[in-house]
Amino acid sequence: MxxxxxxxxxxxxxxxxxxxxxxxxxxxxxxxxxxxxxxxxxxxxxxxxxxxxxxxxxxxxxxxxxxxxxxxxxxxxxxxxxxxxxxxxxxxxxxxxxxxxxxxxxxxxxxxxxxxxxxxxxxxxxxxxxxxxxxxxxxxxxxxxxxxxxxxxxxxxxxxxxxxxxxxxxxxxxxxxxxxxxxxxxxxxxxxxxxTQAMTAMGAVTYLEAEKLAYEADGISSLTLEALRAITDAFDEDIHLVRGYPEQVDVARRLRKLLKGSQLTTRQGEIRVQDAYSLRCIPQVHGASWQALAYVKEKLEIEMNAATDNPLIFDGGAKVLSGGNFHGQPIALAMDFLSIAMAEFGSIAERRIERLVNPQLNDLPAFLSPKPGLQSGAMIMQYAAASLVSENKTLAHPASVDSIPSSANQEDHVSMGTIGSRHAAQITTNVRRILAIEAICAMQGITYRDPTKLAPKTKKIYEAGRGIVREIDCDRIFSYDIERLTDWLKENGDIEKIVIGV
CATH class of the missing domain: 1.10.275.10 (Fumarase/aspartase (N-terminal domain))
Incomplete structure (x- = not known):
């Protein structure tokens, strides 16, 4: 209770x-x-x-x-x-x-x-x-x-x-x-x-989903790092401590622990000197979004315990005061920030998908297809992810900068916070699908490498994901795979538990 x-x-x-x-x-x-x-x-x-x-x-x-x-x-x-x-x-x-x-x-x-x-x-x-x-x-x-x-x-x-x-x-x-x-x-x-309970409720439910998804983004990106034989030196603690953002340090620490024992990742100079930003800068980008999530969480928990109606009655009725606690500006700004933060999880994930499927950027079969040319493989999955990323860019336009007067201009500045919360929810849903696509592509890349060489932690993620979506052995209706994995990411806590536990 x-x-x-x-x-x-x-x-x-x-x-x-x-x-x-x-x-x-x-x-x-x-x-x-x-x-x-x-x-x-x-x-x-x-x-x-x-x-x-x-x-x-x-x-x-x-x-x-x-x-x-x-x-x-x-x-x-x-x-x-x-x-x-x-x-x-x-x-x-x-x-x-x-x-x-x-x-x-x-x-x-x-x-x-x-x-x-x-x-x-x-x-x-x-x-x-x-x-x-x-x-x-x-x-x-x-x-x-x-x-x-x-x-x-x-x-x-x-x-x-x-x-x-x-x-x-x-x-x-x-x-x-x-x-x-x-x-x-x-x-x-x-x-x-x-x-403000409509915007706050939508915001709180979205935040809870977004936080789970942020952990999943850390876990899924670690699979991509192994599929692309990424350089782990970029996650060395010293790099992140000298910048000083705790969330960036945390993401790098999680990646190091997730990848510990991997026989697929590399060191600088072994194959390449540096990786592309979408791999090398995961702690910086994910960490920045984690910072935004912390801000959103703080504002939501204040608003969840706020007196937001009007008038308010104090001192047993000695003071009855009309004010404006119903104005949703604090949550409107927080929801716009949440939209931007989640959109960035999706944006960098889509770039990692591109690196997984583009034969000019890796040494894997073109578009991860078992028979490139005859079969298109994951080619159009990247299109779908790119479409969602572009949609998120329009949804992330801040709702809070708009205002339309109402009630005969008595209520002449409004927050549009509920619109902002709805946009944040839609962006979060879109990002979940983008990450599902990344997971499918990363698992396929690992299948072409050698799943037995995965780190112990990422192997658990791989095996759990493979229980939802089988490997790409021929072209099929991939929409079904994307939706199954999307539902799994939303309803199941396997990846989140693994990432939090490292």
Whole structure:
């Protein structure tokens, strides 16, 4: 059980909740804060005070006063009117992360929401009743309004959910489990949707996948190094210590340990004096992307424990302050950085693929084909990888530098952070396929060398990969091989465990 209190949720905790079957619950102390904060909202309504989002309209309509008798209807209207998301839904795992992250933010105790609403969010997450949330429609400021409105609908008995592998009307699991719709009261609709949880959830899930993929990139590149008889002197610790980047030092150390005992790698001057940059500079390029991942991780873990709605209630209601914590700029920048970092893993991997298949750059059979000319071998796999790399270049254009005013120019600067998180996710998916292609080509190159001469660690990677994709003994539909290995890289932790363990 993972206890949520609004302050301590880590990406490792989120990994356990999303992938390892852990369940979430509210800490007792956090619920006390929630109860105290809720009393402040009730007092505001009872006294007829004018407070944004409680007794006023929203956005440019904030100057419109709402009668006490209408404050509950105001919140329901807010959810209905803002549920205008469009496009394909977020993956169910991202919807689950949204539920968990929104609950955690509300448990900080500054939002004025009832504890039963937060507990309902966690019930849906724990029971895998996952709202269908369209991916498009958020500007990434004023919160992820449209996506989070769709997240709330199933709590009201509206909208759709992913449940037991199917897309269902929200009432289906509610009837099955005896769950009654909640009724929103003062401020609760606003508290639920005024946050950055769509971009943060998508970003967190993408980060967890990206981190795994970064380890896999280190492991797969080590196979390529052996297939191309690379020079290991470039990974000598002294080279990397004098530059001083810890992540670069770490990648070089992993490569040395992965390649220890190899009879395929060479020393400088043995065959060549220097290798091409895509081989020699793996620690520098991968290391730089690892630096970016560290930055992204830090920002995500701050945002995962942030109060991001508006207004916020302090000192038992003595201070109710309107601000802009819903603005997604910190995560927007982090997502753009994640996009660039992952795109570079793919870019250098594609150059390694070229060196594996190009007969002008190696001493292997042309395009790794058993019968060059009659059979094309891996020729078009490099095309496919190059296409993904080019697509990543367009996706990596920073979303955060764009802004379009909204709400009659009241909300005149927005982050586009949710777009950035979606782009980062697509780039990460593309890079996984590029690395799958590199792995297929590297394994084929090693097959032409001698797999018995592999280092003990890389031999484990090779044998695990060969269990998914057999050697290229004739031309076949390679798309199937790429997808099988891509799925394996996503779902299986074999390479990651080997690389982390060295």
């Amino acid at each position: 993972i206890l949520l209190d609004g302050y301590q949720l880590s990406l490792n905790d989120l990994r356990k909740l999303l992938y390892n079957g852990a369940r979430a619950s509210c800490s007792k102390e956090s619920l006390k804060r929630v109860d105290q904060n809720r009393k402040a909202v009730e007092t505001i309504v009872a006294n007829g005070e004018t407070v944004y989002g409680i007794t006023t309209g929203f956005g440019k309509l904030s100057d419109v006063h709402i009668q006490t008798s209408d404050v509950d209807q105001l919140q329901l209207n807010l959810i209905y009117s803002h549920a205008c998301g469009i496009g394909e839904p977020f993956p169910p795992l991202v919807s689950k992360a949204m539920l968990l992250l929104r609950a955690n933010a509300l448990l900080k105790g500054f939002s004025g929401i009832r504890r039963e609403v937060i507990e309902r969010l966690l019930l849906y997450a724990n029971e895998e009743i996952l709202p269908v949330v369209p991916q498009q429609g958020s500007l990434g400021a004023s919160g992820d309004l449209a996506p989070l409105a769709h997240l709330v609908l199933p709590l009201l008995g509206e909208g759709e959910v992913f449940y037991r592998g199917k897309r269902e009307n929200a009432t289906v699991p509610m009837k099955e489990k005896g769950i009654e719709p909640i009724k929103l009261t003062a401020k609760e609709g606003l508290a639920l949707i005024n946050g």
